[in-house]
Amino acid sequence: MAKNLFISGKPGVGKTTLVIEIFNKYPEKFGGFYTKEFREGGVRKGFLICTTDGKKEVFASKDFKSKYKVGSYGVNLEVLETIGVKSLIEALETKEIILIDEIGKMELFSEKFKEIVLRCLVSSKKVLATLKFTSDSFTDKIKSLQNTEILELTRQNYDSIKNYIETWLRN
Numbered sequence: 001m002a003k004n005l006f007i008s009g010k011p012g013v014g015k016t017t018l019v020i021e022i023f024n025k026y027p028e029k030f031g032g033f034y035t036k037e038f039r040e041g042g043v044r045k046g047f048l049i050c051t052t053d054g055k056k057e058v059f060a061s062k063d064f065k066s067k068y069k070v071g072s073y074g075v076n077l078e079v080l081e082t083i084g085v086k087s088l089i090e091a092l093e094t095k096e097i098i099l100i101d102e103i104g105k106m107e108l109f110s111e112k113f114k115e116i117v118l119r120c121l122v123s124s125k126k127v128l129a130t131l132k133f134t135s136d137s138f139t140d141k142i143k144s145l146q147n148t149e150i151l152e153l154t155r156q157n158y159d160s161i162k163n164y165i166e167t168w169l170r171n
Contacts, residue, residue: 001149001167001171002147002148002149003124003125003127003147003148004126004129004145004147004148004149005126005128005129005148005151005165006103006130006131006143006148006150006151007128007130007131007161007165008130008131008132008133008150008152008153009133009153009154010133010154013154015101015102015153016035018153018158018161018162018165019034019099019128020036021162022128022162022169023052023099025166026169027052029095029096029097030052030091030095030096030097030098030128031052031053031088031094031095031097031099032052032087032088032099032101033049033050033051033083033084033087033100033101034050034052034099034101035047035048035049035050035059035101036048036050038058045061045062045063046058046060046062046064046073047060047073049080049083051083052087052095052099053087053090055087057079057083058076058079059075059076059079059080059084059106060073060074060075060076060106061073061074061076062074064076068106068109070106075106075109077109077110080106080113081110084113085112085113088100088116088117088119089116091125092119092123092125095125096126097125097126097128098120098125098128098129099129100117100120100128100129100130101129101130103129103132103139103142104131104132108138108139117129118142121142121148122145126169128165131143
């Protein structure tokens, strides 16, 4: 089995839900972060970055004015770099498995993020990450790394992918 395991799939298929479910089963093994949407009045307003040790901060919001935008969301790279990147550095030093959710459009604005992702992927640590479905030069580069496997998640194969990840964790 590969050292680096990427979960990819179309938006809304459950990539983040899956990695959070896995993290919650084995929290002591993981370091890193995941992203989570937040809503007001039933409407998605943005995304939080949540570290495995409990830090949370708004990372992208419809209310942010930023030169970095994805759709109607302004992206706060400072939050990504001070919380997310820092959690990955700490995971490299102290944890068995590194969680990165997500390697996506918003995160790829940051050179610091891309640099630490590459460090994680070439380290001796296992990496469980979600990866945007569409292609670009950075994600194509990391997909081609040795010891890397990409699983495409669908609603139909959710349980089998979850079982595969749990087997991967035990090996």
